[in-house]
Amino acid sequence: MTTMADRTDATTTVPTEKLTLARALTLGMRTALRHDPSVLLMGEDIGRLGGVFRVTDGLQAEFGPDRVVDTPLAESGIVGTAIGLAMRGYRPVCEIQFDGFVFPAFDQITTMLAKLHARSLGRITVPVVIRIPYGGGIGAVEHHSESPEVLFAHTAGLRVVSPATPADAYTMIQEAIASPDPVIFLEPKGRYWDKAEVALTPYGTPGAGLDKARVVRPGADLTVVAYGPTVHTALRAAEVAAEEGTSLEVIDLRTISPLDHDTVVESVRGTGRCVVVHEAAVSHGVGAEVAARVTEECFFELEAPVLRVGGYHTPYPPSRLEHHYLPSVDRLLDAVDRAMAV
Amino acid sequence: MTQPDVLDTVQLLTPEGTRVADHRYDPRVAHLDPAALRELYADMVLTRRFDTEATALQRQGELGLFTPSLGQEGAQVGSAHALAPQDYVFPAYREHGVLHVRGLDLTDVLKQFRGVDHGGWDPAEHRVHLFTLVVGAHPLHAVGYAMGVQRDGDVATGDPNRDTAVIAYFGDGATSQGDVSEALTFAAVNQAPVVFFVQNNQWAISVPTSGQTRVPLVQRGVGFGIPSVQVDGNDPLACYAVTAEALDRARNGGGPTFIEAVTYRMGAHTTSDDPLRYRDAAEVAAWRAKDPIDRLRRYLADAGELPQQFLDDLDARAEELAVHVRDTVHAMTPPPAESMFDHVYATPHSLVDAERAWFRDYESALEDGSVR
Incomplete structure (x- = not known):
């Protein structure tokens, strides 16, 4: 396989554009479609409609119905046929319309997609990307606001990533498409309309990678670990905390499998305190995993227990209640206060 | 109401080995000379010898499990003989006859049952995918692969060495899985070059086909707008003929076909199963009278095309295979x-x-x- 680095053209001046996260994904996929004929998109309503969030807007018009495929309304069928297409040499990018609709495909993802490379002793690769708009805060109906990342992170063979910014959305979707491994690509739908400058690098420009976290705000007193939609929450909390004299270091995990423990551990060794925040339920979650690893690696540097902030062990509540369920700036700051008080 | 493509069950050889004329399918087998029919016969005999040997190895504790194909050799060997080298096979876990015809060393199948790996062979070598034990998951992969064949332009070029069909094998139980319905849907709306070959062996472990469907399975395909045909699955000649027609349709751009091969699982579901708990000896005996190997042997013998030398050679080949299976299994050690x-x-x-x-x-x- 040609690696992305092989195709870099370092002499080109890179244009930038102010884009929403959703549009950055569109342009990232468009770049991949233009440069790699094996890339194709498939999903429900992604063609003429451009997807329910318009993330594939205009792509069927440019690349035709054989490369931007409106599939029958059947998630298992989408992922199952994507596996067959990948075996034939294609790089399918599947759109699941909403987080709560991925479960009909769960068997195909966990028993087939995740395991084919190992089952075949490495003879088959299945470079399939599964895009899932996830998370809440948009006032949606049931099954439209969930955070299922742990179910996939617990399955060996899958990579699970989530961009938090338009710039990461643009590069990470291209890196996911180029990855020979299957990638669960979680899009924080509550942040689809966030705007930021994005460097429209040419296809194949090496990005930060699909396996690295990033310190997005340096700080001294406590490490906040976030990803996807809660990175924004953590940054807002850090501003408030700064006014109150507490310096928070914010880490955007970017990837959940693998989890970049090195970046987290290095940060906590400096701050001595750690709070993990995600929209998914706290129990058995990413926060539990981070807390366990931090405890193992930084036991003697820790000044306080690692605390977790996130959803409750309930079904995602009706939208009029979701602000009670979602980790808010206040709830995060409450955890910060508790950790700082130890 | 939409009807199956062919209304009656296709049969070219009766259980007694008598050739039945069939206007539509006779041309599909006209080129099969006695030597070709003897190879068909030999492949069924070898598949059964493998089955006997693998079952014995499980009984001796050398394998953790085995899935016998006993009784289904006609459906498997007959259909697989119709495949072209470039065609791609997506098998379930009981397709030893198909794998044998495609050229696999059948001991590769036993690696999983010996517990030394989950796969067993290189799918690209014989263009045979690995099976899994998740019933009904793989027909979708076959359809996706076929959609890739379409996008590669390897359909309806007129070049017999290029035009490619995909075949998915599964059973009556699998037809109840949602994934199979989704596979039929995706195949139909895409007109994908895929053949669904259902071996209705009457039993999904202990549940008879009547516990899976209220209509003949062949009508499942019809409901999806897919040309569908029911064939005597213990007639290797008829299985060859209907599969050849379906594969040609796929390669020529005519889209998918659904084949229901009516056969019988003479043995247990697996070596852990006990069919005495759920079915009558009389039922088994009735199907034994329709054995696929017996009927082709009768046909060839009646035609004077089964010389003793061939039978002696075949016995020797079968014994050689059994020794190979034993020796290879005994030598299979766990990887590091x-x-x-x-x-x-x-x-x-x-x-x-x-x-x-x-x-x-x-x-x-x-x-x-x-x-x-």
Whole structure:
């Protein structure tokens, strides 16, 4: 396989554009479609409609119905046929319309997609990307606001990533498409309309990678670990905390499998305190995993227990209640206060 | 109401081995001379010998499990003989006859049952995918693969060495799985070059086909707008003919076909199963009278095309295969324990790397006695 680095053209001046996260994904996929004929998109309503969030807007018009495929309304069928297409040499990018609709495909993802490379002793690769708009805060109906990342992170063979910014959305979707491994690509739908400058690098420009976290705000007193939609929450909390004299270091995990423990551990060794925040339920979650690893690696540097902030062990509540369920700036700051008080 | 493509069950050989004329399908088998029919016969006999040997090995404790294909050799060998080299096969876990015809060393099938790996062979070598034990998951992969064949332009070019069909084998039980319905849907709306070959062997472990469907399975395909045909699955000649027609339709751009091969699982579901608990001896005896190997032998013998020398040679080949199966299984040893960390991902994954390193340290410490 040609690696992305092989195709870099370092002499080109890179244009930038102010884009929403959703549009950055569109342009990232468009770049991949233009440069790699094996890339194709498939999903429900992604063609003429451009997807329910318009993330594939205009792509069927440019690349035709054989490369931007409106599939029958059947998630298992989408992922199952994507596996067959990948075996034939294609790089399918599947759109699941909403987080709560991925479960009909769960068997195909966990028993087939995740395991084919190992089952075949490495003879088959299945470079399939599964895009899932996830998370809440948009006032949606049931099954439209969930955070299922742990179910996939617990399955060996899958990579699970989530961009938090338009710039990461643009590069990470291209890196996911180029990855020979299957990638669960979680899009924080509550942040689809966030705007930021994005460097429209040419296809194949090496990005930060699909396996690295990033310190997005340096700080001294406590490490906040976030990803996807809660990175924004953590940054807002850090501003408030700064006014109150507490310096928070914010880490955007970017990837959940693998989890970049090195970046987290290095940060906590400096701050001595750690709070993990995600929209998914706290129990058995990413926060539990981070807390366990931090405890193992930084036991003697820790000044306080690692605390977790996130959803409750309930079904995602009706939208009029979701602000009670979602980790808010206040709830995060409450955890910060508790950790700082130890 | 939409009807199957062919209304009656296709049969070219009666259980007594009498050739039945069939206007539509006779041309499909006209080129099969006695030598070709003897190869068809030989492949069924060898498949059954493999089955007997693998069952014995399980009984001796050499295999953890085995899925016998006893009784289904006609459907498997007959249909597989119609495949072209470029065609791609997606089997379920009982398709030993198909795998044998495609050229696989059948001992590869036994690696999984011996517990030494989950796969067993290189799918690209004979263009046969690996099976899994998740019933009904793979027809979707076949359809996706066929959609890739379409996009590659390897359909309806008129070049017999290029035009490609895909075939998915599954059973009556699998037809109840949602994934199979989705596969039929995706195949139909895409007109994908795929053949669904259903072996209705009457039993999904202990549940008869009547527990899966209120209509003949062949009508399932019809409901999706897919040309569908029911064939006597214990008639290798008829299975060859209907499969050849379906594969041609796929290669020529005519889209999918649904074949219901009516056959019988003469043995247990697996070596862990006990069919005496759920079916009558009389039923088994009635199907034994329709055995696919017997009927082709009768036909060839009646035609004077089964010389003793051929039968003696075939006995020798079968015995040779049995010895090969025994010796190969006995020699199958587990791979190094650390290999469980191989191929989890195609690119480095820090967690797998870290756990592999930990495992290596722990295992070597066990060896030198520094941990317990």
